[in-house]
Amino acid sequence: MSFYRALRRPAVVVTAFAAAVSATVLAATGSPASAATGAFSFTKVEGAAGDVAGLTPTVKAFQGLLGDPNNASNPPAQNGRREINWDGTPDAQSAPNLLPPDFFNTTVPRGAVFVSKNNKFSVSADDDNPTNTPPRFADINPQYDDIFATFSPQRLFTPLGTNVMGVRFFVPGTNKPATVKGFGAVFTDVDRANVTKLELLDRYGKRLFVAYAPKATIGDKGLSFVGVQTNADVYEVRITTGNAALGKNVKDDKKRDLVVMDDLLYAEPDALR
Structure with missing residues (x-):
């Protein structure tokens, strides 16, 4: 099935809104556009802040939903979650070098494999690297150092040549496909509402739920x-970052909203059944 196949939006009925620290939590139920039967539940956590301290309660709220422990790169587990913060990525797999799409399932076994139209991905350089590559993707365009910030210093992540990518899940360290019960991401420099988003897909490539990242609180x-x-089985998460891909001659302006990612958080991958 094509990665860019158009998928129709399922009907979603909002049942409750609640505030969780600085996060907005949306609880919703609905019938997904998939081959599965019955209703699934979805709880959305969202927030925006001008600094790390302001966003931390939102991220912690979502960690609480996914559950403990953080299984890091440990063997497959029954409970808990996985996180990717990019900061331990070696210089050899960071800008100006490419990150292998399966790096976080093979070298670092966390059960996540990335896909895009060209399968090219980049982790930004830190400020102490052997090639003196500028951090925060300023090696692509110097403006980016002025618009992107980190949640967990010092590295960020982006697909290259596109602003749309997918995350597929595997039993960590194996080639066994898996599903997850939740996924979240930190974004930087979201200038427009209803653009940057997560789409949760089932094993048939049909959309279960869509969630938009809130607009940043500062410029x-x-x-x-x-x-x-969710209690649904999420086979893939499609991520759209802003409305344009990074590029040498591509600037963040009134027409282009350039966005990159920091931490990814997701429930422990469970073998596809």
Whole structure:
């Protein structure tokens, strides 16, 4: 099935709204556009802040929904979650070098494999690297150092040549396909509402739920988070960052909203059944 196949939006009925620290939590139920039967529940956590301290309660709220422990790169587990914060990525797999799409399932076994139209991905350089590559993707365009901020220093993540990518799940360290019960992401410099988003897909490639990252609270270097916890089996998460891909001659302006990612959080991958 094509990665860019158009998928219709399922009907979603909002049942409750609640505030969780600085996060907005949306509980919703509905019938997904998939081959599965019955209703699924979705709980969305979102928030935006001008600094790390402001966004941290939102991220912690979502960690609480996914559950403890953080299984890091440990063997497959029955409970808990996985997180990717990019900061331990070696210089050899960071800008100006490419990150292998399966790096976080093979070298670092966390059960996540990335896909895009060209399968090219980049982790930004830190400020102490052997090639003196500028951090925060300023090696692509110097403006980016002025608009992107980190949630967990010092590295960020982006697909290259596109602003749309997918995350597929595997039993960590294996080639066994898996599903997850929740996924969230930190974004930086979200200038427009209803653009940057997560789409949760089932094993048939049909959309279960869509969640938009909230607009940043400051003009540049703002941080935003959106995450969805569910009882549905999520086979892939499609991520759209802004409305344009990074590029040498591509600037963040009135027409282009350039967005990159920091931390990814997701429920422990469970073998596809």
